[in-house]
Amino acid sequence: MTDTAQTRADQAKTQPRVIIFDTTLRDGEQSPGATMTHEEKLEIASLLDEMGVDVIEAGFPIASEGDFAAVSEIAKRSKNSTICGLSRANFKDIDRCWEAVKHARSPRIHTFIGTSPLHRAIPNLTMDEMAERIHETVTHARNLCDNVQWSAMDATRTEHDYLCRVVEIAIKAGATTINIPDTVGYTAPRESADLIAMLLNRVPDADKVIFATHCHNDLGMATANALAAVDAGARQIECTINGLGERAGNTALEEVVMAMKVRNDIMPYRTGIDTRCAFVDFLDHLHRTGQITEALANRATL
Secondary structure, three states, X not given: OOHHHHHHHHHHHOOOEOEEEEOOOOOHHHOOOOOOOHHHHHHHHHHHHHHOOOEEEEEOOOXXXXXXXXXXXXXXXXXXXXXXXXXXXXXXXXXXXXXXXXXXXXXXXXXXXXXXXXXXXXXXXXXHHHHHHHHHHHHHHHHHOOOEEEEEEOHHHOOHHHHXXXXXXXHHHOOOEEEEEEOOOOOOHHHHHHHHHXXXXXXXXXXXXXXXXXXXXXXXXXXXXXXXXXXXXXXXXXXXXXXXXXXXXXXXXXXXXXXXXXXXOOOOOEOOOOOOOOHHHHHHHHHHHHHHHHHHHHHHHO
């Protein structure tokens, strides 16, 4: 290694770390027709684990016996990654999620509720009632697991004052990661960055948790929105292999990882996927995982 290369490598070690959260097995499977078999899920999870993905969202355990079985088995087999399950904001979902992920070396419960006016109307909850539901469910999850992620579904269309209020409640209840999803692919890079910056500035104890970004590609800006959020202080990107996901898809894992690698001069962040030392292995894992997800996407169009 040349002196210049060594200097760059040393500098990278001090750069802010961005957590790569892969939801190919959960959100990716919401592509119409892209349902994966049990064995396909196990194979993809193994490849993601080998690639150095920090968090694998393995599924939605309450959704079906098959999803529960896949999440449980992935949790038992994982060697490096944190294994996460998704749950709605109720005790039954959260308990089922914990039963599936508790076998993991590093488990995480991810619970969510829609906070925008449109989504608040679905369970017919007032702002105060929803705030109380968030407090109760995040507290319950934290009593089961030390690693709890809370998501404000449709955060980008939620009133800023109310979003600050419920994020503060989730943090006080024990959430360790706060996810700010652009659920319908509505936002743009400047707004994505401003929203994260606003929350970090206004919410008490925001500096004690990890803020995450989850972007959809309906307007073709998922990767740009995710990277803008990181630039504003988000430290977890939720993504999928090949951008697989419902409607127009999600932020593509390979795009954000390589964007921060190739343009590290203007995006000085690092990930746990060491493309410098294991670039060939990274490409091989990416190719094999991509082949599977591409096959699923092609299957969906047949």
